Amino acid sequence: MRIENYHRATSLADAYNHLSLNKKNAIIGGGGWLKLSGKKIPLAIGLEGLALDAIEDDGESITIGSMTTLNQMAAHPSVAELYSNILPEAINQIMGVALRNIVTVGGTIMGKYPFSDLLTPLLLMDVTLEFYKEGHLSLSDFLNQKGRMDDILVSLKIAKKTGKGYFKKVAKTALDFAVLNVAVISNDLGYKIAIGSRPSRAKMAEEAMTYLNNTEINQETINEAAKRVSQELKFGTNHCGSAEYKASVGEVYVRRGLREVSNHED
Amino acid sequence: MKIEFTLNNALKTIEVEPDEMLLDTLHRLNLYSVRRGCDTTSCGVCTVLLDDKPVPSCSFLSVRLDNRSVTTVEGIQEDASDLADYFGSEGADQCGYCNSGIALSVHAMKQLNKPLDEETIKHYLTGHLCRCTGYQSQLKAIKAYLDGDKHV
Numbered sequence: 001m002r003i004e005n006y007h008r009a010t011s012l013a014d015a016y017n018h019l020s021l022n023k024k025n026a027i028i029g030g031g032g033w034l035k036l037s038g039k040k041i042p043l044a045i046g047l048e049g050l051a052l053d054a055i056e057d058d059g060e061s062i063t064i065g066s067m068t069t070l071n072q073m074a075a076h077p078s079v080a081e082l083y084s085n086i087l088p089e090a091i092n093q094i095m096g097v098a099l100r101n102i103v104t105v106g107g108t109i110m111g112k113y114p115f116s117d118l119l120t121p122l123l124l125m126d127v128t129l130e131f132y133k134e135g136h137l138s139l140s141d142f143l144n145q146k147g148r149m150d151d152i153l154v155s156l157k158i159a160k161k162t163g164k165g166y167f168k169k170v171a172k173t174a175l176d177f178a179v180l181n182v183a184v185i186s187n188d189l190g191y192k193i194a195i196g197s198r199p200s201r202a203k204m205a206e207e208a209m210t211y212l213n214n215t216e217i218n219q220e221t222i223n224e225a226a227k228r229v230s231q232e233l234k235f236g237t238n239h240c241g242s243a244e245y246k247a248s249v250g251e252v253y254v255r256r257g258l259r260e261v262s263n264h265e266d
Numbered sequence: 267m268k269i270e271f272t273l274n275n276a277l278k279t280i281e282v283e284p285d286e287m288l289l290d291t292l293h294r295l296n297l298y299s300v301r302r303g304c305d306t307t308s309c310g311v312c313t314v315l316l317d318d319k320p321v322p323s324c325s326f327l328s329v330r331l332d333n334r335s336v337t338t339v340e341g342i343q344e345d346a347s348d349l350a351d352y353f354g355s356e357g358a359d360q361c362g363y364c365n366s367g368i369a370l371s372v373h374a375m376k377q378l379n380k381p382l383d384e385e386t387i388k389h390y391l392t393g394h395l396c397r398c399t400g401y402q403s404q405l406k407a408i409k410a411y412l413d414g415d416k417h418v
Contacts, residue, residue, distance in 0.1 A: 032325055033307075097389070098393055175392070
C-alpha cells in the first residue's frame with residue numbers, strides 16, 4: 001500500500017472531516033495487512049490518539065473500542081465468558097502474538113475479510129456496531145452491505161448471553177489462513193451455525209438453524225442439520241481446497257460442533 | 267513527518283515517510299539486528315518490542331511511534347547474551363537469523379514475572395519461524411532460561 005500523507009486524528013469529528021475530503025482516503029486500523037495491498041491512499045487517517053482501545057462490561061453487554069487489539073480482546077475476562085471462550089479460541093489461532101498485538105478489532109470488521117477467524121463466531125452473537133455518523137448497525141447487516149462504508153467504526157457492543165460455543169479452524173499449517181472455519185453456539189434461544197473462509201465471507205446457515213431449532217436434538221437431527229449446512233451455503237474453490245472438499249469438511253465440523261454444544265457425543 | 271519516540275531507552279526525534287514501516291526506520295538507524303524476512307507479518311524475524319510487547323516491525327507504520335517506546339535486541343543486550351548461552355548449550359542455534367526476534371519475545375515473556383508452562387511458551391513463540399532447528403532445542407533452551415536453570 002502506498003500512503004501519500006498521514007493524518008493523526010485529534011477527534012472523531014476531525015477524522016471524519018479528513019475521511020470525507022476524498023473517496024480514496026482511508027482510516028488505518030492496526031495496519032497488519034498493509035503490505036498485502038497495492039492500493040494508493042492520498043491520505044491515511046490514524047485513530048491511535050483517540051483512546052478507542054477500552055473494553056467495558058456493564059453487566060448486560062461488553063463494549064469494545066474499535067482500536068482494541070485482538071490480544072487485548074482475547075485476554076479480557078468478560079470476553080472469555082462468552083460461549084465457552086469461543087472468541088479467544090478463534091483469536092489465538094490467528095498467526096502469532098506479535099501480529100495480534102497490532103491487528104485491531106475495528107480493522108477486522110471494517111475489512112470484512114473473508115478469511116477472518118474472528119468474524120465467524122462474532123457473527124453468531126448479538127453484536128451492534130457504533131459508527132460515528134450512521135449510528136448503530138448490527139454486525140450481520142453491516143457485513144451484508146455491499147461496497148465501502150465511508151464512516152468511522154467507534155465500537156462494537158456484544159450482548160452478554162450465556163451458552164456453549166465451538167470453534168474450529170481448518171488450516172494446512174498453524175500459521176496459515178483458514179481453509180474453512182466453523183462456529184457453533186447454543187443458548188436458551190437455540191442453535192446458531194456460521195461458516196467462514198468458504199472462501200467468501202462468513203455466513204450463517206439460516207435454513208439449517210431453523211430446522212434445528214424446530215426439532216428435537218438427537219444424533220439423527222444433528223447429522224441432518226450438518227448435511228443441510230453443506231447444501232445451503234455456497235462453497236468455492238481456491239488454492240486451499242476445492243468447493244467439494246470445503247463442503248465436506250464443513251459438514252463434519254458442524255456435526256462435531258453441534259454434538260459438543262448439545263452434549264450429544266457419540 | 268516528525269516523530270519523537272524512545273528507542274532502546276534513548277529519546278529520538280526523526281523524520282519519517284507517511285508509509286514508512288518501523289523495520290525500514292530501524293535499518294535507517296543502523297539497527298540491522300532487526301531482520302527482514304517475509305515482510306508480510308508471517309515469519310517473526312522482524313519482531314521488536316513496542317511498549318514492551320512484541321510486534322512485527324515490517325508492518326507497523328513509523329508515523330504511529332510518537333510517544334511510544336521501541337526495544338530491539340541492542341536494548342536487552344545482557345538478557346540476550348544470557349539467552350544465547352542457553353541456546354548454545356541446547357544446540358538451538360544454527361544460522362541465527364531468527365534469534366533476535368525470538369530473544370525479544372522471550373524477553374517479553376520474562377517481563378510477565380510469572381512461571382510459564384510449556385503451552386504458554388509455545389503460544390508466545392507462535393509466529394516465529396525457524397528453518398534450521400526444528401524448534402525443540404529452542405523450546406528446551408527457553409524453558410531452562412526462564413526457569414533460571416543454571417545446570418544447562
